[in-house]
Amino acid sequence: xxxxxxxxxxxxxxxxxLPIGAVLPSSLPLRFSAAALPWFLAAGATALWPDADxxxxxxxxxxxxxxxxxxxxxxxxxxxxxxxxxxxxxxxAVTGLSAAVPWLIALALGVTGWEILTAKLGLLPRPFFVPxxxxxxxxxxxxxxxxxxxxxxxxxxxxxxxxxxMLGVVTGVAIGWSRAVGYWVHPVLRLIGPxxxxxxxxxxxxxxxxxxxxxxxxxxxxSGVPVTVLTWxxxxxxxxxxxxxxxxxxxxxxxxxxxxxxxxxMPHVFVGLFMGLGASFAVLVVAEMLGVKSGVGWxxxxxxxxxxxGNMYAALLVMALLCSGLVTLLFRVRDRLLAWQKGMxxx
Amino acid sequence: MVALENADTAGMTIxxxxxxxxxxxxxxxxxxxxxxxxxxxxxxxxxxxxxxGCGKSTLLRLVAGLEPPSRGGILxxxxxxxxxxxxxxxxxxxxxxxxxxTVRDNVALGLEARGLxxxxxxxxxxxxxxxxxxxxxxxxxxxxxxxxxxxxxxxRALVNDPRLLILDEPLGKLDSLTRLAMxxxxxxxxxxxxxxxxxxxxxxxxxxxxxxxxxxxxxxPARIKADLSIDRPYPRHRGDPVLTELRHRILELLGLxxxx
Numbered sequence: 138x139x140x141x142x143x144x145x146x147x148x149x150x151x152x153x154x155l156p157i158g159a160v161l162p163s164s165l166p167l168r169f170s171a172a173a174l175p176w177f178l179a180a181g182a183t184a185l186w187p188d189a190d191x192x193x194x195x196x197x198x199x200x201x202x203x204x205x206x207x208x209x210x211x212x213x214x215x216x217x218x219x220x221x222x223x224x225x226x227x228x229x230a231v232t233g234l235s236a237a238v239p240w241l242i243a244l245a246l247g248v249t250g251w252e253i254l255t256a257k258l259g260l261l262p263r264p265f266f267v268p269x270x271x272x273x274x275x276x277x278x279x280x281x282x283x284x285x286x287x288x289x290x291x292x293x294x295x296x297x298x299x300x301x302x303m304l305g306v307v308t309g310v311a312i313g314w315s316r317a318v319g320y321w322v323h324p325v326l327r328l329i330g331p332x333x334x335x336x337x338x339x340x341x342x343x344x345x346x347x348x349x350x351x352x353x354x355x356x357x358x359x360s361g362v363p364v365t366v367l368t369w370x371x372x373x374x375x376x377x378x379x380x381x382x383x384x385x386x387x388x389x390x391x392x393x394x395x396x397x398x399x400x401x402x403m404p405h406v407f408v409g410l411f412m413g414l415g416a417s418f419a420v421l422v423v424a425e426m427l428g429v430k431s432g433v434g435w436x437x438x439x440x441x442x443x444x445x446x447g448n449m450y451a452a453l454l455v456m457a458l459l460c461s462g463l464v465t466l467l468f469r470v471r472d473r474l475l476a477w478q479k480g481m482x483x484x
Numbered sequence: 485m486v487a488l489e490n491a492d493t494a495g496m497t498i499x500x501x502x503x504x505x506x507x508x509x510x511x512x513x514x515x516x517x518x519x520x521x522x523x524x525x526x527x528x529x530x531x532x533x534x535x536x537g538c539g540k541s542t543l544l545r546l547v548a549g550l551e552p553p554s555r556g557g558i559l560x561x562x563x564x565x566x567x568x569x570x571x572x573x574x575x576x577x578x579x580x581x582x583x584x585x586t587v588r589d590n591v592a593l594g595l596e597a598r599g600l601x602x603x604x605x606x607x608x609x610x611x612x613x614x615x616x617x618x619x620x621x622x623x624x625x626x627x628x629x630x631x632x633x634x635x636x637x638x639x640r641a642l643v644n645d646p647r648l649l650i651l652d653e654p655l656g657k658l659d660s661l662t663r664l665a666m667x668x669x670x671x672x673x674x675x676x677x678x679x680x681x682x683x684x685x686x687x688x689x690x691x692x693x694x695x696x697x698x699x700x701x702x703x704x705p706a707r708i709k710a711d712l713s714i715d716r717p718y719p720r721h722r723g724d725p726v727l728t729e730l731r732h733r734i735l736e737l738l739g740l741x742x743x744x
Contacts, residue, residue, distance in 0.1 A: 477583060
């Protein structure tokens with residue numbers, strides 16, 4: 138490796154992504170090796186430095202770190218050997234990985250620090266702080282229960298959110314379209330809308346036959362209100378000339394609603410859908426902590442009861458993945474449905 | 485130019501009978517049209533000229549059936565107009581293409597709304613060819629220039645084979661070169677298809693270059709001040725001394741003769 142290669146790697150290493158479709162730079166092996174190194178360091182520290190206390194799964198955690206480091210180290214010669222065609226899927230994956238190198242390095246250093254402060258030196262108060270291998274232990278030993286909770290949370294959230302956003306879109310369009318519906322629903326929405334859905338919790342758990350159906354109601358309420366309001370404002374804001382055009386071309390009322398009002402309001406609807414999704418996460422956790430006897434929220438509560446902090450962190454991570462995964466999914470759906478906005482607005 | 489098939493696109497007769505119209509403004513009525521009488525024969529291209537805001541566009545909305553007149557009535561081929569109909573299509577000053585639809589889907593709008601997409605879908609490409617937009621079917625409106633967007637709006641109207649084409653300052657927002665080119669294109673379309681045309685414009689030269697008749701309106705509330713027949717053959721020439729003479733007269737009618 139020459140000094141020039143190192144210099145070439147630097148601008149990209151400051152976090153800038155490589156331009157898509159660019160020919161992969163020759164500095165890639167260097168970048169990947171630089172990322173692999175701290176992971177080897179983390180693995181070495183974990184494996185060779187004896188634990189201050191007895192921790193299970195230290196060996197497994199070290200092996201995991203070695204695997205991560207090995208994969209990064211292998212990525213370098215592999216990309217050099219394969220030379221993926223520019224603009225191919227593989228090339229963009231490699232470019233993405235390369236852009237993530239600063240993060241990978243920081244992550245390895247963070248894990249190393251965490252490992253040393255907890256397992257090796259025991260500097261942080263226990264039982265609140267656990268070493269990374271404690272999380273691994275939870276995932277290896279308690280994965281059936283965690284998976285179960287993950288599935289239960291997902292099912293509850295998706296059911297409530299689907300019901301809430303569908304009713305929200307329908308109600309929003311109805312208020313925006315019909316003066317009579319607006320007259321009756323608007324005041325109700327004004328009164329109830331600002332109330333956090335969790336305030337209904339005591340009533341919901343007592344009014345609904347099961348805590349699960351009560352939670353579906355609460356999540357639907359939390360996500361439905363912003364979707365309703367935003368859909369309504371979207372429909373109300375549609376350029377009236379769009380309706381004039383469609384009417385002179387022979388459009389029916391049904392066509393005006395479904396093919397003019399709804400698509401024109403879609404950008405607003407998606408703002409509501411994002412707000413509703415955020416609100417539904419909060420209600421999900423509260424509902425699971427207080428009533429439903431399954432799900433990640435319940436798991437968190439249960440782990441806290443046993444002072445099993447490792448389990449709590451493990452569950453928090455699962456929760457974070459669930460939420461950010463759903464947000465990402467919604468972004469994908471929006472990008473697909475609102476592709477026509479590209480080039481009109483900055484996203 | 486490719487002609488749309490269908491021979492029965494003969495123009496429509498429009499009979500505006502003693503139409504007065506007013507809007508509500510801060511609780512009191514604001515009269516915009518006052519006793520307008522106008523008969524448009526099939527195949528005519530009638531330009532409506534008048535000061536800004538005098539109510540010409542309102543008259544077009546009434547003829548389109550988007551609003552009922554406060555007083556009087558309008559007949560289309562002898563039958564009273566009681567709502568919009570695809571035989572009377574409007575092209576507005578803004579192209580108002582739906583931004584979420586491609587050019588092709590925008591042009592398809594009328595056929596889709598009437599459930600004719602399957603039987604008459606093939607005419608979309610012909611309409612696009614007619615306005616010179618072949619190759620832009622998959623473009624979105626925001627990717628078009630102003631002139632192209634207005635051509636797409638024209639194709640969206642023409643695909644329905646209107647018997648009356650209502651043009652509400654259709655070239656008002658275009659740059660002057662595109663505007664001159666599209667004036668000729670519109671005249672050619674009108675001559676080849678035989679529909680009746682109603683054109684609102686602020687541009688005297690445009691009215692004289694395109695129309696068979698020019699109706700000059702007073703300021704608000706609009707009354708008809710003059711009904712001038714432009715008996716010149718097509719294609720017309722902008723330097724035609726007869727048109728220049730007419731232009732002078734219209735400026736006089738509008739009270740702008742001193743600028744001549």
